[in-house]
Amino acid sequence: MTKKATAAKQVGARTHCIPPMPSMTPGKLAEKAWTKEMEQQIYDSWKQNKIYSFDPKTKKKIYSIDTPPPYVNTPIHIGHATTYSLMDMFARYKRMMGYEVLFPLGLDRNGLPIEMAAEKKSGKKFTMYSREEFLELCKKVLEESSAETTDSFLRLGISFNSFEQGSGVGDVYLTDSPFYRALTQATFINMWKKGLIYEAERTNNYCPGCRTTIADSEIDYKDENSLFTDVTWKIAGSSETIVIGTTRPEFLCSCEMVIYNPEDARYKHLEGKHAIVPLYGKEVPIKAHPFAQMDKGTGLVMMCAFGDYTDIRFFRDEKLTPRISIGLDGRMNDHAGAYKGLKVKEARAKVLEDLKTAGLIVAQRQITHHTPICERSKDTIEFIGMSEFYVKQMDHKDRMRELAQKLKWYAPESKQILMDWIDSVSIDWPISRRRYYATEVPLWHCKKCREPVLPSPGKYYQPWREKCPIATCPTCSGRDFEGETRVFDTWFDSSISPLYILKWGSDTAFFTKAKPCTLRPQGKEIIRTWLYYTLLKCYHLTGECIFSDTWINYHVLDEKGVKMSKSLGNVIDPHVILEKYGAEPFRLWCAVEGNITTTDLRCSFERIEGAGKTIHKLWNVAKFVAAFPEVKGKVELLETDKWIITELDTIIHAARDGYERYDFHNPSLLLRNFLWETFASHYLELVKARAYNTEGKFRLAEQNGALHTLNYALDVILRLWSPVMPMLTSRIYTELRGKDIHSEKMVEVHGKHTTTLVGSEIAELNSTIWKAKKDKGLSLKATIKELSLPEKFKTIEKDLTAAHGVEKIEWTKEFGIKIA
């Protein structure tokens, strides 16, 4: 039977006043308990039969999830395992709601983490290889780790459309595949033609050791001792001197201005005068500027190109021309005059020595300061002007704010993180890098006129090793070209994932049908990068907001609330969880433990194991229900049955309401509590005697009512929980109903019954009777001679009598119990 036919039949059947009674035979669920060993057969069959594959020709509404492609250089960590399990719940729920769900797995294989892994493995820096050799080394590292990542997701029961790599909709994709890289390059070409990308010389973080521009995210900080030196300066055309403190005296040659705070009365008379740079004799203007803080040093600051980020901003604001004195080799250049050729630290020592000789040093003291260093080579970061490509974003901040407002945020509080980031964006987005394992900038330069020449989009280009596909330069008709050697920042690749999965640029009909992408799930720490850049780039390319929803997750910490790290030894490896407990207890833990969209989750083996108890409970409830024969003949519901059906209605309503808001936490807590405390402890105990009906106290129709309701309740619990525990519920449902639970529709509220019974009152009544027996040292099977009960329980008299072994019930206002 097809999925659709099964689902339709099920829905059609659920319209009578009495819920349908599925047929079943005794002796099902023979195993004593659910075990992790049962999982493999299930996920293997899912993979083999491709039951979650995506049908691009579907007539259903499309629900798409832009999954965050994990880096494959390391095995998946607990955060991946948790968030992907939750995303899988979203996907499974939406399938049951009738959507065609696009849920692909992507693997991020571009950029620095891969290069670092390759360097670590070989023990050599990338600069020590030829470009070709290094790319080969990266590929080798990647091949070893990608299979492991995919396998972990399979074992977790994640219902990706496919576990095979390919270029079709829903296939596993790699961000370094020719398909993906061709798309990345096409977006560059498209935006270049629209004038949204330009090249400019600006200051960047530069690591002299690695000889490359590096991203802010590649910077570490270290507390370093340094010498703070007060130096005497002369004022031009006057005998007056001033004293300026500095930790970077080697930058004297790059000084373009001296500033003081506008409020600083000590220096107001210097406005408009010029200071003479010691050792160089160059005159620079003195100006009031709020960057200078009166209480720091002498209150005077020499502004040089460039000591830190403030300097960079200052030069930009003041429109000063920076004369950068450090070369790409990390040594002083022509601007440094006599110090040319010295390394930065050597130059600093020599400058200090010369200042001392000239008698210009007033005071010196040791200070420590937080210094930016390269996370790889540990060299001090320098700020050097280099030519890079930029994507325009400063002109589009208002539009970005609108897009942020348009998105539906789960949780809503997370929106503020993006709004704050947009406010703080102060320069356009630099997208080029001087690295190897990344998508190449698709561009050649005409050797004659130096103008850039761009190829047509649609193919993957490697300009550093390929001939230019354009024969003549459109500007000057030159015929010789030089391939661009730079590559893209990783975010330039990852920010088109929704376009890639929806086939923008390659299947316009499908893209038009499927857009916008429904959900972007991701970590809160990459809102300012992944989410922001994706919204920006997709807006530049499509003019629209590419997502309708975004689900932002916090983090998984260790049991004490501390971030997991190798050095602390508190890492919980998902593979160990899978080996010890299997996927199902872990998945239930993911839902039950907490709400990861508002707080960090603390993880421990103990609590995952604890979650597993509910699986055992559900298995046994199912086993109990499965042990009874098929219902034949008339079904008559008693008040107890109607009561549990109304309780279930409350659960169904709350669960579906939660699921719609990506909340699987609260519904799972409700379900767990219902299963143990309401269904197993009270309903099941009350109707057990009727279900067995060994003494024939009940009519057949009444007995059928109990059996029928037991089955209905189990059905509801299984279906509501099937997105959370897909393997367990699938196994039970297949055995009891002979159908795949994941092809069924989500349960609807029954809504046909009302009751005067209150769950808490039934629980209290049962407890009181059990306690009374226990206090007398009697077995729970012991007979009660006489029970006096309030009238309100009269509707369940037959079940009460049978369940508690009561000989006579007297209806009064008071509760009383007389035991034989």
Added chain:
RNA sequence: GGGCCUAUAGUUUAGCGGUUAUAACGUCUCGCUUACACCGAGAAGGUCACCGGUUCGAAUCCGGUUGGGCCCACCA
């Protein structure tokens, strides 16, 4: 240093203006009762981080302090 988020039993959580604050895990006591000992029945355990305010009334709203998380920055 700044912004945002967060703080409830030993642990993890529910509650988000209204009677003695929810549940689970763990702990303790008793019990093999034919779905389940991965169980059942019970018990102990909380000045709801701290200080102040609004209110007839605050775990819940507001301000501040402290601890934790994420991000940004500082470094003359």
